[in-house]
Amino acid sequence: MKLSAVPAAVLLAGAAAAALLASRAISAGAIAAVLLGVCLRAPVGRRRLYLVGAVSTGLGVFVLSPFLWIEGSSALWSGPTVPVLGRVDVTAEELEIAALNGLRLAALGLAFAAYALLLDHDRLVAAAGFARRSALAVALATRLVPTLERDAFGLAEAVRGRGVRVEGARGRARLLSPLVAGSLERASALAEAMEARGFGRAGATRAPRPAWGVLDRAAVGAAAGLVVAGALWL
Amino acid sequence: MALARVEGLTYAYPGSEAPALVGVSLELREREAVALLGPSGSGKSTLLRALAGLVPHFHGGQFAGRVEIAGRDTRKSRPAELAGTVATVFQDPEDQVVMTVVENEVAFGLENLGTPPGEIWRRVEDALAAADALHLARRRTAELSGGELQRVCLASALALRPRLLLLDEPTSQLDPEAAEILLRQVAGLGAAVVLSEQRVGRALALASRVLFVEAGRLLFDGGREGALEWLAENRPFYSGVYASDNSVADEPAGAAPACRLVGVSFAYRPGAPVLERVDLEVRRGEVVVLEGPNGSGKTTLAKIASGLLEPAAGRVERVGRAGYLSQDPGRYLVCDRVIDEAALAVGGDRGLAQRALAQVGLGWAADRHPRDLSSGERERLGLAAVAVAEPDLLVLDEPTRGIDPERKAEIGTWLAAYAAGGRGVLVATHDRGFPAHRRVSLAGDSSPAQSPTSTAESHALDSSDAVLAC
Numbered sequence: 001m002k003l004s005a006v007p008a009a010v011l012l013a014g015a016a017a018a019a020l021l022a023s024r025a026i027s028a029g030a031i032a033a034v035l036l037g038v039c040l041r042a043p044v045g046r047r048r049l050y051l052v053g054a055v056s057t058g059l060g061v062f063v064l065s066p067f068l069w070i071e072g073s074s075a076l077w078s079g080p081t082v083p084v085l086g087r088v089d090v091t092a093e094e095l096e097i098a099a100l101n102g103l104r105l106a107a108l109g110l111a112f113a114a115y116a117l118l119l120d121h122d123r124l125v126a127a128a129g130f131a132r133r134s135a136l137a138v139a140l141a142t143r144l145v146p147t148l149e150r151d152a153f154g155l156a157e158a159v160r161g162r163g164v165r166v167e168g169a170r171g172r173a174r175l176l177s178p179l180v181a182g183s184l185e186r187a188s189a190l191a192e193a194m195e196a197r198g199f200g201r202a203g204a205t206r207a208p209r210p211a212w213g214v215l216d217r218a219a220v221g222a223a224a225g226l227v228v229a230g231a232l233w234l
Numbered sequence: 235m236a237l238a239r240v241e242g243l244t245y246a247y248p249g250s251e252a253p254a255l256v257g258v259s260l261e262l263r264e265r266e267a268v269a270l271l272g273p274s275g276s277g278k279s280t281l282l283r284a285l286a287g288l289v290p291h292f293h294g295g296q297f298a299g300r301v302e303i304a305g306r307d308t309r310k311s312r313p314a315e316l317a318g319t320v321a322t323v324f325q326d327p328e329d330q331v332v333m334t335v336v337e338n339e340v341a342f343g344l345e346n347l348g349t350p351p352g353e354i355w356r357r358v359e360d361a362l363a364a365a366d367a368l369h370l371a372r373r374r375t376a377e378l379s380g381g382e383l384q385r386v387c388l389a390s391a392l393a394l395r396p397r398l399l400l401l402d403e404p405t406s407q408l409d410p411e412a413a414e415i416l417l418r419q420v421a422g423l424g425a426a427v428v429l430s431e432q433r434v435g436r437a438l439a440l441a442s443r444v445l446f447v448e449a450g451r452l453l454f455d456g457g458r459e460g461a462l463e464w465l466a467e468n469r470p471f472y473s474g475v476y477a478s479d480n481s482v483a484d485e486p487a488g489a490a491p492a493c494r495l496v497g498v499s500f501a502y503r504p505g506a507p508v509l510e511r512v513d514l515e516v517r518r519g520e521v522v523v524l525e526g527p528n529g530s531g532k533t534t535l536a537k538i539a540s541g542l543l544e545p546a547a548g549r550v551e552r553v554g555r556a557g558y559l560s561q562d563p564g565r566y567l568v569c570d571r572v573i574d575e576a577a578l579a580v581g582g583d584r585g586l587a588q589r590a591l592a593q594v595g596l597g598w599a600a601d602r603h604p605r606d607l608s609s610g611e612r613e614r615l616g617l618a619a620v621a622v623a624e625p626d627l628l629v630l631d632e633p634t635r636g637i638d639p640e641r642k643a644e645i646g647t648w649l650a651a652y653a654a655g656g657r658g659v660l661v662a663t664h665d666r667g668f669p670a671h672r673r674v675s676l677a678g679d680s681s682p683a684q685s686p687t688s689t690a691e692s693h694a695l696d697s698s699d700a701v702l703a704c
Contacts (some may be wrong), residue, residue: 005268009608030439032617045503052361052386053280090432120334120335121334122334125333136332137267139334140332143376147376154560154562154565155565155568157542157560157565158562158565158566159568159578160556160558161540161558161559161560162557162558162578162619162620163555163568163579163623163625164578164579178567178568185564185605186328186329189324189326189329190329190330190331190332191611192288192292192324193322193324193329193330195291195312195313195314195317196286196313196320196321196322197317197332197342197343197394198314198315198318198343198346198394199332199342199348201315201317203348204346204348205344205345205348205350205354207338207345207347207351207352207355208354208355209353
């Protein structure tokens, strides 16, 4: 039995909200770990970019924020005094808060990764009711990430095929402009194709989809439970 | 009453100095099959867009004259309102896919047109079957090959049951057999069809009427027999001369190899081999064409030959530098001017770049922005951008996609001369008319060779001194 797209999206949103509301690092960490497990069901090639993004963002917050906050008295390390920031030090309390915030952010990123990698966005668009255009825009924007990754790889490969070296961050940065221009061109072509296929015309209908099952209803209930638990107990 | 009527249509894109169409007048009748021929950038795609109402609604620009579809003036009816009466399959399938799953993609247009929900899935199934794509129904669109996507795009158009079907190079990424099947299906639809094609034989096999457009003007409008006479007299490259002669004289004998692949195997993911123990040799002085159906591994083998992919097993020997032209011309648009794009691989040497552009018939475009070029012109720019550095092994993946027969013949001749200079040329293509010294066929099962599989050993190509800087 497979979870439908809308209940799955609601469940992921519930998990992300619970992680943001959680006040203990272990709770946020547990939610992040579960979401990581879910993401690992996606094919290796597709999940890599999303997982690197989610984990590195969380890690970045954990590593950097203790140096920027002034919190707690249990100093673990004392550094120099920096203009504007004041004295740079790291306390046990700062590390605890950094871990919580890092895990919250990682959980949020992983929930988005699971949404992008595993959900049937077409079903979400179909279920969007009056906001169908907005849902389609979100679905197309989500698809932009893997498309951009594929285009970037293809562009770099084509440049290599010409015997031209792409060196370091500066060389890669030079590819950014053609990559963005290519995306805009593609977006324009897609908009044209959508218009030619009647998008935006009055009186649109929907293809029939299977009704929600017990598992789908349970998932929506679990999502609500997660939010409440995140606010009260986690 | 005519299904479509075009009267004195003159149109210029916004910011363009020259009009894309000049004084075009024609009528299309119900159920007739029309081949739309003409050189790259001649206005064929613009004419199709005008028939779909996308010109001027979507593109803006200056529009004079009148286009009527089923009695509706396209200036007063938006393209979305004409959808269903008209359906369009555009040139690049990747740029027209909206949904993530194939069956939903085909259903998209039907939903927009307000088709009764109970009918939608049945029509989706019928359309996929007609496009020979029923087996793809549950696949993700992002995982499909170019040829598979073309079938899905055609199915999406067929599902609308249009009275007028506009096809802009709809088989450019299909192997000849698949293209023939697809066009046969189109011919049996009962809709009026306008087919823009650079593979003239395919278009003429379907059409009872031919339109020839050049520099935005309709030069010929008549029946197929009359068209063959007119083409033979006025535009001989379109009359089949090129397609009938696909050999190149002076095959080199005993020349040293530019590249040798022995027992090469490759898989993108475990358990799904694309190539298994394949042998291939390209000698200096020869043009070798690599043929095979969609999914047979031509692109993979071409990339291995050029050093962009390392084989999982087998041996690759290459002498000197290799250059590779990808089948997506959009990947050769890095700089802001055509001349800079062509000069990228030679450290900005504009003299060499100008010569390379002239060789592919783009000398006139040196100062233009690469994104202002048509699809076929972009393909030629890619060729100039790779060949300008004169690599010892030139590997081209579908270099004739969207290129008109005259330019194609010129490129064939030029490649033969390039090879005669002591270099090897490997061309992966569906184009059976492409001239070559030798044709190697890669079967769907990647033709295991007799040589035993060995461990991977690849002699890396010498890298150029050029770095990325426009």
